Amino acid sequence: MIPWLLIDKTTLVGGEEMSLHRRDDEFVIRVGRQELMNSRMHGSEDALGELASQAISDRAKPRMLIGGLGMGFTLAAALKALPTDAEVIVSELVPAVVEWNRGPLSSFSAGGLDDPRVELYLGDVAALIGEASGDFDAIVLDVDNGPEGLTQDTNDTLYTPAGLQAAHRALRPGGVLAIWSVSQDAAFSRRVKKAGFSVTEVPVHAHGSRGRRHFIWLAQKK
Numbered sequence: 435m436i437p438w439l440l441i442d443k444t445t446l447v448g449g450e451e452m453s454l455h456r457r458d459d460e461f462v463i464r465v466g467r468q469e470l471m472n473s474r475m476h477g478s479e480d481a482l483g484e485l486a487s488q489a490i491s492d493r494a495k496p497r498m499l500i501g502g503l504g505m506g507f508t509l510a511a512a513l514k515a516l517p518t519d520a521e522v523i524v525s526e527l528v529p530a531v532v533e534w535n536r537g538p539l540s541s542f543s544a545g546g547l548d549d550p551r552v553e554l555y556l557g558d559v560a561a562l563i564g565e566a567s568g569d570f571d572a573i574v575l576d577v578d579n580g581p582e583g584l585t586q587d588t589n590d591t592l593y594t595p596a597g598l599q600a601a602h603r604a605l606r607p608g609g610v611l612a613i614w615s616v617s618q619d620a621a622f623s624r625r626v627k628k629a630g631f632s633v634t635e636v637p638v639h640a641h642g643s644r645g646r647r648h649f650i651w652l653a654q655k656k
């Protein structure tokens with residue numbers, strides 16, 4: 435068994451450690467001892483980018499906000515499906531994650547950070563959502579494990595009624611809020627509907643076409 439090698443680590447604002455590890459051509463990002471993501475399993479991250487992009491690709495100059503970057507799979511999938519006149523703002527809270535994407539993880543986003551359609555915002559996606567008003571055709575959120583956070587307690591606010599209303603305000607008419615989650619959450623679905631969205635719940639395979647499923651909410655602003 436090939437051992438995991440520590441490539442780099444950083445301390446998150448709350449004091450927890452985030453680390454990047456490599457084993458052969460496989461990478462993991464961990465928060466503390468828990469795995470945040472693994473480069474071998476990105477089917478649902480790809481689906482998140484594809485589904486959100488397909489929902490808005492017929493719009494003129496579509497504007498998408500993606501939070502966060504992770505290993506860049508969602509960004510790559512979105513860029514593949516979006517037209518050439520699209521604009522994508524990628525928000526990433528952790529500077530080391532951006533460095534890793536420019537270094538050992540660069541192939542996973544297929545050079546996404548260098549795509550002329552992309553602008554990187556180093557900071558909290560909640561701040562961009564909070565200050566926006568009818569600015570985005572799509573907001574794509576994969577900042578954690580879903581409504582049950584893992585990396586940042588402060589992310590919980592994104593999933594509260596106030597956070598969902600802020601996302602609703604930030605979207606253009608008919609805009610789409612796409613949210614990734616490790617599991618289904620019926621109470622959260624109700625909350626999204628209450629915030630003024632029509633909701634499609636999409637279970638997606640974590641990897642390939644069998645086995646474990648993750649969950650995506652595709653919520654359209656009414």
Ligand SMILES: C[S@@+](CC[C@H](N)C(=O)[O-])C[C@H]1O[C@@H](n2cnc3c(N)ncnc32)[C@H](O)[C@@H]1O
Pocket residue numbers: 470471479480501502503504505506507508509525526527528531557558559560576577578585586589
């Ligand atoms: C699970 S990963 C995202 C995976 C990504 N969808 C992909 O395809 O690789 C979560 C990322 O969100 C970042 N993050 C966490 N909270 C954030 C926030 N409030 N604003 C922006 N980025 C955040 C984390 O540092 C991490 O890089």
